[in-house]
Amino acid sequence: MLSDLHNHSIFSDGINTCEELIEQAISLGLQRIGLVDHVWRKSEWVLDFIDSTNRLKEKYEGVIQIVTGLEAKALTCAGEVDLNDKWRDKVDYILGAIHRIPSGSNQFYSKSDKSLSKSKAYDDWLSTIQGLLKNDMVDIVAHPAAELIQYDISLDEETIKMLCHLGKISGKVFEVNVKYKVPVQAFLNQLIANEIPLSIGSDSHSTAQQKLFLNDIIAMHKTLTFCNLI
Ligand SMILES: [Zn+2]
Ligand SMILES: [Zn+2]
Numbered sequence: 308m309l310s311d312l313h314n315h316s317i318f319s320d321g322i323n324t325c326e327e328l329i330e331q332a333i334s335l336g337l338q339r340i341g342l343v344d345h346v347w348r349k350s351e352w353v354l355d356f357i358d359s360t361n362r363l364k365e366k367y368e369g370v371i372q373i374v375t376g377l378e379a380k381a382l383t384c385a386g387e388v389d390l391n392d393k394w395r396d397k398v399d400y401i402l403g404a405i406h407r408i409p410s411g412s413n414q415f416y417s418k419s420d421k422s423l424s425k426s427k428a429y430d431d432w433l434s435t436i437q438g439l440l441k442n443d444m445v446d447i448v449a450h451p452a453a454e455l456i457q458y459d460i461s462l463d464e465e466t467i468k469m470l471c472h473l474g475k476i477s478g479k480v481f482e483v484n485v486k487y488k489v490p491v492q493a494f495l496n497q498l499i500a501n502e503i504p505l506s507i508g509s510d511s512h513s514t515a516q517q518k519l520f521l522n523d524i525i526a527m528h529k530t531l532t533f534c535n536l537i
Contacts, residue, residue, distance in 0.1 A: 311524050312341030312374065312537075313402065313449070313482065313508025314517065318356045319344035321512040325356075325363055331514040333371050335521050343376040343402055346401065347389050353377070357397045378402040378449055384409050384431050385390040386438015388445060395444060402482065405446030405454045408432045418457055429460050440473045447506055448474070452494065467494050471501045479503075480537055484522035486510040504535045 314328050315321035321328070325342050332340040335390060337468050342360055346353060360375045367373055375398045379390035388403050395401065407415035416428050430459050432455060439445050451470075452462055462470075481490065483505050490498065498505060507527050509520035528536070 308338045308372070309336065309525065309528055310341065310372075310507060311337055311401075311509050311517065311520075312343075312376075312447075312506045313378075313484065313510045314340060314342055315344055315510070315512045316342060318352050319346070320438055321439050323514050325360055325484050328516055328517065329363060329367060329371060329373060331517045333367075335517060337371065339372040339374065341374045341376055341400075341506075343378045343400075346377040346379050346394070348391050349507075350391075353391070353394050355402055357394070358508035374400055376400040376447075379444070380406045381409055382413055382454035383437045384411070384434040384438065386435055386440070386442045386445075386449065388439070388442060390443060390444055400446040400480075402447045402449040403439045403442060403446055405432065408454060408458075409411075409435055415512040416444040423458075425458060425460060428458055429455070432460075433466065437473060440470065440477050440479055445479065447480040449480050449482050449508075450487045450510065451481050451490045453484065453487040455528050456487070456489075457514055459489075461513070462491070462494060464493065467497045470494075471497045471503060473496070473499050474498070474503050483507050483527055483531065484510055485527055486516075499531075499534050502535050504537050505531060506537050507531070515534070 379388035511517045
């Protein structure tokens, strides 16, 4: 099913409404769209988001399949996410993301920090992603390891194998994110070899980006035809 499971609306930092994203997805020929927005534990819009996307699911029934989720960032190196668990069962999935690498509880590395120790940042990243993979609140690991690119850190084969093993036993889905072009090929190869479920997303924040990434979404579906795609 031609799907893009990662689109942001005006409920968080996107610039189009959910309905505009849906209409664009229909006109682009997608069969399924995932509406997700960046969430914080204190976000006040989440119930509105759930109500309005439920209405849209009814309105577009038979035209396009709509699924909904929330993207929650890791707050600690233990992989805790910025999410209120009362929302957990009201959406179809939770994307767990590392946006900034936690350096402690609610503290994060900043790339501009001149004293940044790459190896310490990497160790904390590794602990965070392992925590995310064990976190029951998370269904899909968003843009896996994209956050390492800005630190110019690449993953070695052993670490990739370890993360795939952990993903497999915890039943997590890994996102193939066409915007950030992650996971990198060596990582993707191992995910495929381990038959780990994969989702495909554009991380679009507008209808213009949906259009921009459409060819990449289609190409990735073709590449992953024989894989365990959700
Ligand atoms: Zn993200
Ligand atoms: Zn996102």
